[in-house]
Amino acid sequence: MKRVVVLSGAGISAESGLQTFRGTDGLWEGYRLEDVATPQAWAANPALVLDFYNQRRRAVRAAEPNAAHRALVELEQAYDVQIITQNVDDLHERAGSTSVLHLHGQIRQARSTRNASLITDLGDRDIQLGDHCPLGSQWRPHIVWFGEMVPAMEEAVEILADADVLLVIGTSLQVYPAASLAFEAPRRARRIAINPDAPREVQRADFEVVAATATIGVPEVVRTLLKAVANHDCTRCTH
Ligand code: OAD
Numbered sequence: 001m002k003r004v005v006v007l008s009g010a011g012i013s014a015e016s017g018l019q020t021f022r023g024t025d026g027l028w029e030g031y032r033l034e035d036v037a038t039p040q041a042w043a044a045n046p047a048l049v050l051d052f053y054n055q056r057r058r059a060v061r062a063a064e065p066n067a068a069h070r071a072l073v074e075l076e077q078a079y080d081v082q083i084i085t086q087n088v089d090d091l092h093e094r095a096g097s098t099s100v101l102h103l104h105g106q107i108r109q110a111r112s113t114r115n116a117s118l119i120t121d122l123g124d125r126d127i128q129l130g131d132h133c134p135l136g137s138q139w140r141p142h143i144v145w146f147g148e149m150v151p152a153m154e155e156a157v158e159i160l161a162d163a164d165v166l167l168v169i170g171t172s173l174q175v176y177p178a179a180s181l182a183f184e185a186p187r188r189a190r191r192i193a194i195n196p197d198a199p200r201e202v203q204r205a206d207f208e209v210v211a212a213t214a215t216i217g218v219p220e221v222v223r224t225l226l227k228a229v230a231n232h233d234c235t236r237c238t239h
Contacts (some may be wrong), residue, residue, distance in 0.1 A: 008083060011195060021172075034146075068170075068218035090106065090108055118134070168182050168207070191205070
């Protein structure tokens with residue numbers, strides 16, 4: 001079975017009602033990321049940080065997977081589909097995708113401030129100041145903040161090494177090291193970017209660009225990939 005690796009970003013969840021980060025309606029227009037998404041922010045004003053992520057968790061609870069998330073599940077009928085996501089929502093999982101690696105953490109989880117490997121499922125619950133882990137320290141959102149390591153990078157690079165097709169969906173590729181993954185697939189891999197406003201780096205780097213929103217572009221690309229398997233169309237190098 002050929003492997004499709006997906007690198008997804010906030011754009012894939014935009015049509016589920018979740019705000020992206022950049023752009024005129026983006027979250028970083030309403031907040032300074034330095035105030036809510038850094039270890040320094042947490043040290044200076046943990047209540048503000050918790051409030052920001054409690055709001056994000058409520059938005060995720062109200063959101064449903066869309067046609068793009070669902071199409072990637074269909075793709076599993078004929079491909080080994082490995083999703084690497086920058087998103088902290090769980091819409092890929094709720095759609096039914098079986099392999100999802102979260103680079104930037106998960107909003108529905110909390111992490112101990114004393115021991116980073118101590119993680120708990122929150123479900124839809126808020127985190128409040130004074131909510132302590134079993135070690136007696138404050139729970140924090142299980143989110144990778146700016147300036148912190150991205151522990152899942154090594155696994156992501158390994159997954160990409162075996163990619164036959166790379167789909168880069170709904171990401172501005174502004175945040176490293178995650179963005180570097182768009183350029184890590186082997187030479188032979190077919191590369192497709194799905195984004196109504198694809199980043200310039202992708203246009204320079206031998207990608208086919210589908211300039212459509214995720215709910216239109218992803219099902220379209222998935223149909224093509226499934227058809228290629230059905231037709232054994234080796235000229236497109238997908239199967
Ligand atoms: P951005 O907000 O930076 O970029 C969103 C991308 O989605 C842009 O390229 C848009 O053109 C595209 N887009 C918007 N609507 C779309 C739609 N309906 N269909 C498809 N694409 C659409 O989000 P990310 O690239 O995911 O990190 O941001 C990367 C990281 O920066 C995030 O994980 C987060 C953020 O700060 C942390 O918080 C650590």
